Amino acid sequence: MKNIYLDHNATTPVLPEVADAMDTYFRKEWGNPSSIHWAGRGAKSALSEARDKVAAFFNCTPVEVIFTSSGTEGDNHALKGVALQKQPKGNHIITTAVEHPAVLKTCKYLEKTGFEVTYLGVDQDGMLSLDELKAAIRPETILISVMYANNETGTVFPIKEIGEIARANKVLFHTDAVQAAGKFPLDVKELNVDLMTISGHKIYGPKGVGALFVRRGVRLVPMIHGGHHERNRRGGTENVACIVGLGLACEIATRDMEKEVEHVRFLRDRLEKGLMENTPHTKLNGHPELRLPNTTNISFEFIEGEGMLLNLDMLGIATSSGSACTSGSLEPSHVLLAMGLTHEMSHGSIRFSLGRSNTEEDIDRVIELMPPIVKRIRQMSPLYSEETDGAAEITYSDKCNVK
Numbered sequence: 001m002k003n004i005y006l007d008h009n010a011t012t013p014v015l016p017e018v019a020d021a022m023d024t025y026f027r028k029e030w031g032n033p034s035s036i037h038w039a040g041r042g043a044k045s046a047l048s049e050a051r052d053k054v055a056a057f058f059n060c061t062p063v064e065v066i067f068t069s070s071g072t073e074g075d076n077h078a079l080k081g082v083a084l085q086k087q088p089k090g091n092h093i094i095t096t097a098v099e100h101p102a103v104l105k106t107c108k109y110l111e112k113t114g115f116e117v118t119y120l121g122v123d124q125d126g127m128l129s130l131d132e133l134k135a136a137i138r139p140e141t142i143l144i145s146v147m148y149a150n151n152e153t154g155t156v157f158p159i160k161e162i163g164e165i166a167r168a169n170k171v172l173f174h175t176d177a178v179q180a181a182g183k184f185p186l187d188v189k190e191l192n193v194d195l196m197t198i199s200g201h202k203i204y205g206p207k208g209v210g211a212l213f214v215r216r217g218v219r220l221v222p223m224i225h226g227g228h229h230e231r232n233r234r235g236g237t238e239n240v241a242c243i244v245g246l247g248l249a250c251e252i253a254t255r256d257m258e259k260e261v262e263h264v265r266f267l268r269d270r271l272e273k274g275l276m277e278n279t280p281h282t283k284l285n286g287h288p289e290l291r292l293p294n295t296t297n298i299s300f301e302f303i304e305g306e307g308m309l310l311n312l313d314m315l316g317i318a319t320s321s322g323s324a325c326t327s328g329s330l331e332p333s334h335v336l337l338a339m340g341l342t343h344e345m346s347h348g349s350i351r352f353s354l355g356r357s358n359t360e361e362d363i364d365r366v367i368e369l370m371p372p373i374v375k376r377i378r379q380m381s382p383l384y385s386e387e388t389d390g391a392a393e394i395t396y397s398d399k400c401n402v403k
Helices: 018-027 038-058 072-085 101-113 128-135 159-168 240-278 307-314 334-338 343-346 360-378 386-388
Strands: 065-068 092-096 116-120 141-145 172-176 195-199 211-215 282-285 294-299 349-354
Touching: 018 038, 018 240, 038 065, 038 211, 038 240, 072 101, 072 141, 072 172, 072 195, 072 211, 072 294, 072 343, 092 101, 116 128, 128 159, 159 172, 159 282, 172 349, 240 360, 307 349, 307 360, 334 343, 343 349
Parallel strands: 092 116, 092 141, 141 172, 172 195
Antiparallel strands: 065 211, 195 211, 282 294, 294 349
8 A cells, every 4th residue: 555645734755865965964074064174164165055055045145044943943033033123112013813833822922021913814715914914013013924825724925015015114024934935936035025934844855954034134133042153143053964955955946846836736636626526515725726736725524634634544645634733732723713614614624735746646546535534434423414415515616726
């Protein structure tokens, strides 16, 4: 039985060429890049080359790149660093109710230390209102943080327009682009952003490494104090091998983006159509058009998502019910609740996130296996009866394509 991996928004496998490039800096060029002798020079050169590649990915200068340990650290550094630096001038931050926990929990922490946070709501498609954003800005607003694309539903926010609003009001703008990386160009100049977060393991690079773009002139209070590393912006000897992997992963993501997006979009639409036409009482969650090309989130009524996940796992199919960072939680998705779904529908949702190695055969196997699993689990629900299926309405539309 072939295993099928449909959880690429949680993590992606490291590409063989990325792993090979990293191996050199574990085995041969293992020096400290801050050392001035022969053992450090190779590591320093590799660090500089990787920084150039990540800067090209952002379309920024190398000095505007800070290497981090993860997307979570990048989000924390952006929010806390700006908040503490700007505190004498203002204490108000704007974000959305559907952000990743790395942003939401950081905002909750900042609220305990004297900052005020406005959490913008979203509509039934998971989209925010630009008018509500404009209305939320105050004289004391110092930062807007809105994710590029939602990790659970794939809904893509109008980042360029948000950046224009922020700039017109002289407010700094941060976007968590962890899920958008590799699927959309991350041109920080075109998008009008001041800070942007990415993570290596979401673009076929290693875990434990990420990058934070900080526009020249934006000052941050460091979150990790120590040596002079990263131009005194983040203490700690750089993780050279993983940074090399991140740099190469960024380079490959740019090279292969168009081909990969076309591939995963085709498979996603095939999966969506097959599941929703063959399984009654389903609902597509997220914007029907403005969403990630690899992501589909579907609610199955009268059923618990965990039951579906366990049954799929026994058949070698890996998927998720939402963010990997909150797996194991009994709470329904905060994203789906913010979109107006009931607790029951939120609990019955599955996120399928596709990647470059998935095939049509993978998708057809899931389409074949999923409806009987759903039917079997529903038969154990007191809220479900066979007569219910006769009156079912399919909510899928062929118009649900990324444009």
